[in-house]
Amino acid sequence: MPAMPTPLFECQHLIKRFGGQTVVNDLSFDIVPGECLGVIGPNGAGKTTTIRMCLGLTAPDHGSVNAFGLDMPRDALAIKARLGVVSQMDTLDPDFSCAENLLVYGRYFGMKDSDIRARIPQLLEFAALTHKADAKPGELSGGMKRRLSLARALVNDPQLLLLDEPTTGLDPQARHLMWERLQMLLQQGKSILLTTHFMDEAERLCSRLLVLDHGRKIAEGRPRELIAQHLEPDVVEVYGNGATALAQADEHAGLRAMAARVEVSGETVFFYTAQAQPLLAALGAHHELRTLHRPANLEDLFLKLTGRQIREEG
Template identity: 75%
Template sequence: MSPPLFEVSKLSKRYGSATVVDNLSFSIAPGECLGVIGPNGAGKTTTIRMCLGLTTPDEGRISYSPPGAAAAALHMPQDALAIKAQLGIVSQFDSLDPDFSCAENLLVFGRYFGMKDAVIKARIPQLLEFASLTHKANAKLSELSGGMKRRLSLARALVNDPQLLLLDEPTTGLDPQARHLMWERLQRLVQQGKSILLTTHFMDEAERLCDRLLVLDHGQKMTEGAPRDLIARNLEPDVIEVYGEGALALVDSPIRTLAARTEVSGETVFFYTHAAKPLLAALADHPQLRTLHRPANLEDLFLKLTGRQIREDA
């Protein structure tokens, strides 16, 4: 196996008496997409900020090993500038300059890396093509949709040809068409050998894009692994959702014994089971209820590990 491109070891961050990130370790291999999921306040954004050198950890080590056997490892924060020169960043909120056109945003951003104008201008056409924005090269941001702005942010993050992309909820606020186009572009980057650290609240996005997932809660790693492996290790294979008048009464009925585990959310009862047929047969005696039988998914895993209670932003 290739050595990690990026490695975080025993990272911790506290604000007063609150521990926001607690002894967190993970690594990213070349050409790998690592997803980080967790509820609000889990420590995802603080972790990203420490990886970028914007927040200083209280303990732990962050290192970047440039491709090439002879290259020495770089460490954050002492080598912050050298590491950032090899990163691409898409934050939660667009930081594009509204006074510039799409092409000008790319040109000006490339200058921050000390790139010559001739080199940047030679890259701009392929970056705009990658973002499906060739026809908007001279358009100002006010002429772009939300999806176009997110794609331009991704193109801008690639102007320095980084080996590692840090994407903090890159598809938040996008409609389904724009999200799917963004997913296609991110998959293409991984196929080209880029590495990605992705935080997201969309479970379908995490399952579709990520080779591995890291589940965070209260700053700690709850579990880590490939999406389908995590589901198989932590959940029963079948889920039956039951809702309608009288559904909640099933929680205290003999039907409950037919499921390995039961959860309630609002007016819906979730039965998690290894054998769906007996449970479905018993539910057939309650025709007033509506049922949905489906395989367990990543959202079930997320809710099992972090709970169903809504949390305010921390």
């Protein structure tokens, strides 16, 4: 059996409380070279607080953060020199052009101007922004700003990128272009710690996932393995006039018995089953209803583990 690679980044038993609330509760995880580790969870699950502890911006009440053989916060400057960060909020300087944003950011790492200027063309090309080198952030679309933020995070050639919901607010085309760039970084051997609310993003990019809820790790593993472990393989969605009665009325008990689980969300009924064909045949008698048969996915896993109730921010 091959030896496991030495972790590049490691958190052990992190605990963080604010007032009387425990926001992160005994959380441990690691990241190995070339891996994209995804962190998913509802609002208030502790994702952003975890990122802040990883960056030394918030001190844990208990536990440790170790990166590249160094300890946070003791070796914070040395660790940050090898990290790249893209935060949720836009932190680009509106008074500088795209090229100037990269130049000034590189100076924060003590890099020589000549070295930064040598990297700027390839960073702009990577971000598909060569034609916008002299444009200021206010002239860029949302997707362009996010790609510039990613290029800026790469100015110091980091080993590990910490990305906190990097595609929030982007349209589908901009999200796909961002995903393409992140895949390129993984192919180059970079490691990524990614928080996201997009389950398709997590499934596309992440080699491993942590699922957090109420500050605790409730699941960990490869996306497809987690789906197989926690879910039935097939999902039949039923919607249309009278669909919700299928989940409630006694006369439909036989239909529900064909599924391992039945859930209702809004006007849609979800049947989770290992044998979809008998269920689909039975539903064919209900001509007023529409059905969608699909394999179980990461969103189903997320909802099963964390619930369908909406969590408000704060």
